[in-house]
Amino acid sequence: MELTTDTLAGIPGLQLSAIIGMALQFLFAMLRVGAFVVSAPLFSARFIPLQVRIILAVFLTIPVMGFAQVPPPETLATLTAVPWMIRELVIGLAAGLVLQILFSCAVMAGELVASTAGLGFAAQMDPATGTQTPVVGQIFSLFLLATFVAEDGHLAALRIVIDSYALIPIGQPIHMGALIEAGSEATRAMYLFAVQLMFPVVSVLLIVNVTIGIITRSAPQMNLFSFGFPLTLSITLIQLYLTAPSLGPAISTKIESALNALAIMTEAAAYGG
Template identity: 55%
Template sequence: MLQPPAFNYDSGIPGLELAELLSYAVQYAFGMLRIGAFILSAPFFAARYIMLPVRIMMSVILTLPVVNSVPMPPVDQLVALTAVPMILTELTIGLAAGLVLSIIFGSASVAGDRIAATAGLGFAAQIDPASGTSVPVVSQLFSLFMLATFVAVDGHLIALNILIDSYTLLPPGGPMNAGPLLAAGKEAVSYMFNFSVQLMMPVVSVLLLVNVLIGVITRSAPQMNIFSFGFPMTLTMTVVLLFFGAPVLGKACEWVLGSSLELMEHMFREMANG
């Protein structure tokens, strides 16, 4: 009579124990906090037209090189109440990095809004797909131009590289110095107003001269209606200025992007040195 073969259950397929797998999952989720917070707050990544599952998958994939090269806190600390300050620290670092970029990116929107108000195009508004709010068309064009320049010069890859390098400068679970975060926020707001003035000033200054000229003409010839003469002239001059100023605007946007990425990297270095 045939006997069934004897199996050696001790020499099965190598694998992970459930407890060990859960510990890896907890450390992986902790390492994903900083990247996930950055993706939820940074320009281009936080746009409404990028679906939430896509952002989650981006966070999961970008965390792979981090957990393989940076040591994570022990699981005993991550499952205790002492992990709450560490979790808040990781979220704060990611959100601060994303908000610094978003604030400086707002300079394009502010510049477009002021140009639209000067040209009389403030009423021409539509829903911005990135923020979901109603903004002037010129402001939306400036924002899209900034995002297109950001992707064209690989600014999104540079920002992600700076963020991943921050795990080496600021190890997960370590203390955080909040001073550089506040300083970077104030500097980002200063950059936003400074860059917005520089972006809009060439167009606004010419439109101001055009409005003065229209005022002189309508004053000397009252039969020249400002709505039939001045408004079309202002719109035509605005389109011409934006068309011929597009190459210079691209260089200016690239300079703004470089300054924002430098500020983000400087913030991480100051936090590490402080």
């Protein structure tokens, strides 16, 4: 059968301009969730390849295209879309950085425990950040990430970001002050959470150090490093072992607070102008 012009005209298909327009809308919708994947804890860890993050952002954008109000390609191809693009990146980065700041409380608590116990020299490369951190801080950080995954906190965080497309449609103005306030509040909460996590161990170490100081003051012939450091190290390990059962619920509470802070930030940013 010979194909005529009328036969070819009846074959359904997409024009190249329509395909490019759909790809432009898809990439524009991926900016927010992609920025979150790049900056959020666990997803932004160095042991996760960049290719995996890109694939994850693509798959997360597929359900977004089903309900998000994406502007038409004609509008996205103009200079009007440049502020929208910056706004989408700001929302995603702010969401990821709020969680990153709050999750830093575990590393800070571990570093303070290590410095108080004299374990600051025991540092190695952190697989998540690629920097040198004390081993105690890495234990706290990995424990927090394990609890975060075990309680499906990563799914809850992704759900909040995806739901933000309904709260803050693409192109809608946002309240920048709400994002700045959320970052400041997250920083304040980070120090508070770090103190709460380290206090059970550091409080006992403070008493031990005062006792060692009194002993060395009353008996100067006793070498501080001969009995003080082994005693402090032993008590630190015992305290970490004894406080491990209560550390899980405490970290779970901090994760819940971080997710609540993320949800509050997206809701507050939606009322902008």
